[in-house]
Structures are given as C-alpha cells and as structure tokens.
Ligand code: PRT
C-alpha cells in the first residue's frame with residue numbers, strides 16, 4: 001500500500017456499507033469498488049479504502065494501520081473497553097458523529113418474564129455479543145449475572161434455553177417481536193462515527209481530511 005494515500009476503513013458489507021459509500025461519493029470521491037477486494041482506490045483523490053468487517057475497524061484505527069474509519073459507536077466502545085483491559089493501544093479521535101447506523105443496545109426478555117428493572121436479572125444468564133458494554137451497565141446497576149457470549153443468533157438464545165435474557169442491538173424491534181421477546185431496558189444508544197487514528201498525519205493527508213470534513217458537514221446539514 002502507498003503510504004502517501006489516505007487510508008479509510010469501512011464495512012465491506014452490512015448495515016453501514018451503503019451509507020459509507022454514499023457519504024464518500026457525496027464528498028466527491030470516485031470509487032471503484034469490486035467485489036471480493038480488500039482495497040479500493042479512489043480514482044480522483046489520493047484515498048484508499050479498506051473494506052473489512054466492522055468489528056476490525058476500531059482496532060485498525062487504534063493501531064494506526066488506517067488513518068480514518070467509520071464504525072458504530074457500539075463496536076467502538078466495546079473494542080475500547082476490551083483493548084483497555086488487555087493494554088492494547090486505544091488512541092483515536094472522533095471527527096464526526098454521523099447521521100446513519102442509529103440503533104440501541106438493549107436488554108430484552110421473553111414476553112412472559114416478569115421484568116421489574118435490571119435487578120430482575122440477578123444471577124441470570126444473558127446472551128450478548130457485547131460483553132463489555134453489558135458488564136459496565138450491570139456493574140453500574142449493582143447486578144451480578146452470567147454472560148453468554150454469542151456472535152450471532154443472540155435473539156434465539158432464550159427460546160433455545162441457552163440464556164434467560166439477551167442484550168442485543170435493536171432498531172425497529174421487529175426481530176425481538178418475531179422471537180417472542182420484549183425490550184426491557186436500553187443500555188447504550190449508538191450511531192456511526194468517523195474516527196481518526198492518534199498517529200501524526202502527513203501534511204498531504206491532513207489536507208484531504210480538511211477537504212472532506214466540511215463536505216460531510218454539508219451533506220449532513222442538507223439531509224436534516
Ligand atoms: O460482517 P460484519 O461483522 O461487518 O457485520 P455485522 O453483521 O457485525 O454488522 P451489521 O452489518 O449487522 O451492523 C453493523 C452496524 O450497524 C452495527 O454495529 C450497528 O452500529 C449498526 N446497526 C444499526 C445495527 C442495527 N441497526 C441492527 N438493527 N446492527 C445490527 N442490527 C441487527 C440486530 O443485531 C438484530 O439482529 O438487526 C436486528 C434487529 O433489527 P430490528 O430492526 O429488527 O430491531
């Protein structure tokens with residue numbers, strides 16, 4: 001990779017990828033994204049895109065492998081706590097909170113569960129992909145619980161008898177409803193954010209960022 005080109009990590013495919021590509025296009029970045037490619041070069045600006053899983057984006061930024069990244073605050077915050085616990089680098093700055101990718105991380109229980117607040121989950125098993133965010137919330141509430149780590153299919157855990165409750169992302173609530181679950185408490189509200197590595201940037205890269213940021217600002221204002 002050419003280190004004079006600004007490197008931006010975005011989600012390869014998923015809920016953030018279309019919006020990210022739209023944002024870059026809106027900024028005038030001409031992309032030539034081919035399926036199955038890790039890297040896409042912008043045609044008209046010194047920008048390279050890294051197309052990766054969203055979970056890898058905070059780490060790539062914090063390790064300085066890329067200069068910028070777009071990721072959900074849920075994944076950013078979870079990675080931050082995990083990295084702090086393992087003494088890995090956690091340097092980054094948030095350049096902009098974006099107007100897409102909105103969701104909430106919520107506790108949910110079966111619709112026949114008598115939920116009277118987080119204390120109702122004392123000693124229970126909670127399935128989640130976000131063990132650190134969940135633990136922080138439950139510690140604040142003074143509730144002890146058992147974490148069941150699942151990277152997918154979290155919503156089927158109660159029915160499968162694998163957990164008593166779940167802590168998962170919700171946007172419309174349709175997934176919870178389809179699985180006989182009800183949202184019990186919101187523990188974190190998230191949107192996509194644009195983050196920058198803590199490493200010093202070359203003047204050339206800084207110039208591109210200085211060009212991109214007002215354009216992003218303008219795009220967001222136009223949508224409001
Ligand atoms: O492959 P990769 O690891 O990159 O993708 P992924 O499957 O981990 O992530 P993806 O594409 O599902 O989500 C990427 C990011 O989008 C998340 O980290 C959030 O920041 C944001 N986001 C916004 C959501 C949702 N809304 C969302 N609804 N991420 C996931 N969901 C899922 C949720 O987990 C549940 O399964 O959608 C379902 C609930 O949706 P509703 O509408 O039924 O409530």
Ligand code: ZN
Nearest residue numbers: 053054055056
């Ligand atoms: Zn992911």
